Amino acid sequence: MFKYYVLVLVGRRGRWCAHFPDIPNCRAEDERLERAIEKATAAAARKIRELLRERLPVSEPRSFEEIRADTAWATKRSIEWPEVIVSIVGVPTDYGRTARLAS
Numbered sequence: 851m852f853k854y855y856v857l858v859l860v861g862r863r864g865r866w867c868a869h870f871p872d873i874p875n876c877r878a879e880d881e882r883l884e885r886a887i888e889k890a891t892a893a894a895a896r897k898i899r900e901l902l903r904e905r906l907p908v909s910e911p912r913s914f915e916e917i918r919a920d921t922a923w924a925t926k927r928s929i930e931w932p933e934v935i936v937s938i939v940g941v942p943t944d945y946g947r948t949a950r951l952a953s
């Protein structure tokens with residue numbers, strides 16, 4: 851099963867930083883936008899596998915509107931919304947087990 855998460859991409863100093871707001875401590879960087887997305891998606895899959903292995907909840911993806919309204923998250927990462935690229939990325943979430951979703 852896949853969950854579709856919002857991915858926020860910020861270009862700074864010749865690099866792209868990719869953030870998954872709904873997956874804690876999950877980000878990746880690269881000089882190329884496509885590689886930043888690939889790396890972030892792989893990091894998200896690893897993080898979800900880790901959460902499931904430890905029997906911890908996997909966050910339910912929020913809508914872009916909900917993430918956009920999360921000023922604390924954006925401020926902590928110096929997100930300037932007019933300057934970012936936003937994408938929706940499918941990340942596997944079951945790995946042969948039923949994911950426990952956080953409410």
